[in-house]
Amino acid sequence: MTIRSVGAGHGWQWLVQAVNVGRGNPRAVYGAVAIVSLLALLPSVLQLVLQLAFGLDAQSQLMLIGALSLVSILVYPLLIGGVLRVIDAVEHGRPARPGDLFSVFSVGAGRLVGFGLLMGALYIATFYTLVSLFGDGVPEWYLEIMTITQEMGASQTPPSAPPELPMPPAGIGPLMALGLLFGMFYATVYAIGLGQVALGGRSVFAAFGDGVLATLKNVLPVLVIAALAMAGGFALILVFGVVASLVTIVAGLLHPALGAFLVLPMYLALLLVLYVVMFGAMYVMWRDICGDAAAPAGPPPGSTIEL
Template identity: 50%
Template sequence: MSTHARSPAAGWSWLRQAVNLGRSNPRAVFGAVALLALVALVPSVIQLALQSGLGLGTTASLGVMAASTLVMVVVYPLLIGGLLRVIDAAEHGRETHATALFDTFHAGNGAGRLIGFGVVMFVAYLALFVTVVALFGQDFFAWYMELLTASTQNDPAAQAKVMQDIPEGFGTMMALGTLAGLFFSGIYAIGFGQVALAGRDVGSALADGIAGTLKNVLPILLLAMVAFAGFLVFALVMALVISLLATVGGLVHPALGMLLAAPVYLGGLLVMYVVMFGVMYFMWRDVCGEAVPLPPGQVEL
């Protein structure tokens, strides 16, 4: 299956369509994204509960973190595949629902291919990360262990001190990591779409992801810049609204302030998730197939 090179403006188009995502079936799309976010949050909640309740040390905390990561390496690809199928069904007017997110967990729905692609991408991410750190951030792991130790001891002063002692080469490492992350995000979006929606095997999906990303470097860069600027504006507005609600509610009682601010905060996170996966879907659809115009009644930004 061939991939297409799109104009730089396609990056803006993917983001614009992602903002419009869910208008045809908001209950299914937003519901599925909310379920995905909840499931993805479970390992972090368990990890935090174990660290707080059992007072785990640095080594034990790393063990829990590693175990949680391995579980999500298997589970998360299934969730992504299920969500992409819900989005695709909603965009094409087919009947779907939020819990269709979990259809990929059933036999005969390509679970092996989704997990396989997810594992390949995870190993590639890990190998790249280790390579970049080995070349440009030799002291990073020691610094991170100090930060983790300070975090598990709940010592703000120690954490602040560690944050001031950022290792040499950290800036270069982060810059290279960001560029690599952009490249991998293209492979991730296109490849997962190929596995979940086009029925491609892992190797073919990976090849399509690499080829499609190389052909669309400029639109992906434009997307990253516009998305970053939009995120800053969105985050600023959200922070102001949340702060205002918390302050007004806090005049009556601190609990009321939290009660007023929490729905806005959670709603903002949900919107960000919807847009993120929407971009992923529309990038795949545009690069691996013919661009589909917005359905009647949708608003272009």
């Protein structure tokens, strides 16, 4: 197994290639991602339904979020692995359909679930450690915020003045900074490792080791694509917010509900595009670092490490 080290400029190339991924068969790629996007909305819909039906308090909401997160840890690696296989088939010119993403449920499902469990355990352990070391008072502050928000939503009459929210604890700044740093590291390990399981046929721990090594050897391009993705995402959300506001205002002149009716498909389309770019970035990162790198995105000669 070869783990390549690529230059910082690949961060930009990955983003461009992710935007263009699936152009050979957009129906298969966008169809597969649309299925995953709809399934990804189910936990939020279920949480909303249970909240409206049972009026869950803040602590019960946290327990529900934890349970749904556990289900996501088990199911999402299967769905993402399926999307990566669809993208790989399209990029290599093989026939592909949106439903092909479910092929992972019969081939390699155990390894994908195992990798998801391993990464989920690392996420939870790291989060607990960071909160224990730097998050003194953060869980209590978060619960208080959720309680105030729940009371506002349950109130039949709007408050005469906005409620006074508690100040965040002093340690929340370092906690968020470290959370962002570890989040970027684990996200890259997850992307490369999941590609190794779904496309490279690697075992769970071998894929995890590949992901860690690939991340450490490609810090610069990872930082570049992360910075570009955050800047581009912020700009895209800002533009979408302006356009959605204008549509809502103009449509509201005809009927109050027309604005929401028009904005919802716009939001779903934006979500679909973002998912395609995200999965596309995962694929091209894996391909250029571990898979059969495409020619001009391949590494310069002599930059490989044989494992």
